[in-house]
Amino acid sequence: xxxxxxxxxxxxxxxxxxxxxxxxxxxxxxxxxxxxxxxxxxxxxxxxxxxxxxxxxxxxxxxxxxxxxxxxxxxxxxxxxxxxxxxxxxxxxxxxxxxxxxxxxxxxxxxxxxxxxxxxxxxxxxxxxxxxxxxxxxxx
Amino acid sequence: xxxxxxxxxxxxxxxxxxxxxxxxxxxxxxxxxxxxxxxxxxxxxxxxxxxxxxxxxxxxxxxxxxxxxxxxxx
Numbered sequence: 001x002x003x004x005x006x007x008x009x010x011x012x013x014x015x016x017x018x019x020x021x022x023x024x025x026x027x028x029x030x031x032x033x034x035x036x037x038x039x040x041x042x043x044x045x046x047x048x049x050x051x052x053x054x055x056x057x058x059x060x061x062x063x064x065x066x067x068x069x070x071x072x073x074x075x076x077x078x079x080x081x082x083x084x085x086x087x088x089x090x091x092x093x094x095x096x097x098x099x100x101x102x103x104x105x106x107x108x109x110x111x112x113x114x115x116x117x118x119x120x121x122x123x124x125x126x127x128x129x130x131x132x133x134x135x136x137x138x139x140x
Numbered sequence: 141x142x143x144x145x146x147x148x149x150x151x152x153x154x155x156x157x158x159x160x161x162x163x164x165x166x167x168x169x170x171x172x173x174x175x176x177x178x179x180x181x182x183x184x185x186x187x188x189x190x191x192x193x194x195x196x197x198x199x200x201x202x203x204x205x206x207x208x209x210x211x212x213x214x
C-alpha cells in the first residue's frame with residue numbers, strides 16, 4: 001500500500017469517526033428543521049476530533065515511512081486525486097442544491113440550511129477519499 | 141480490477157536487466173514503486189513521457205515495451 005493510499009485511509013476514517021461522533025451526540029435534533037445554534041459546539045468538537053486524528057495518524061505515518069512521505073506525487077497519484085475530487089464535487093453540488101431547495105420548504109432557517117450544506121461537504125469528502133482508495137486498489 | 145488495453149513486457153525486461161527491482165525502476169523513471177506495479181499489472185496506462193523513460197532505462201524502442209490490443213477496450 002502506497003503512502004498516499006495510507007493517508008487516504010486515515011482521512012477517510014477521520015471523517016467517518018468525526019461524523020459518527022456528531023450524529024451520536026446530535027441524535028434526534030438533526031432531524032428537526034431548526035437544530036439550533038447550540039449544535040455549533042458539537043460541530044466544533046467533531047472538527048477538533050477530525051484534526052486530532054489526522055495530525056496524530058499522519059505524524060505516525062511520517063515517522064514510520066519518512067522516505068515515502070518525502071516522495072512527490074507521481075502522475076498516477078495526481079490522476080487518482082483529480083478523478084476522486086471531480087466525483088466528490090458532483091456529490092457536493094448535487095447535495096447542496098437539494099439542501100438549499102428542499103430545506104426552506106420544510107421550515108429550516110438559515111442555520112439549518114448551513115448545517116445541511118456542511119453535511120453535504122462531509123459526505124462529499126467521504127466519497128472523495130473512498131473513491132481514491134478504490135482507484136488505488138482497482139486501477140485508474 | 142480495471143485493466144487497460146495496453147500490455148507491456150516490463151516484468152520480463154526487468155528480469156533481463158539483472159533482476160532490476162520495481163523500486164529501482166521507479167526511482168529511475170521518477171514514479172512510486174506502486175505505480176510501476178500498477179503499470180506492470182495493466183491497472184494503469186502511463187503517460188507517453190513515462191513510457192519513453194521506461195523504454196530508455198531498458199535501452200529498447202517503445203514498441204518493445206508496450207503494445208496496444210485494439211478493440212479490447214472502448
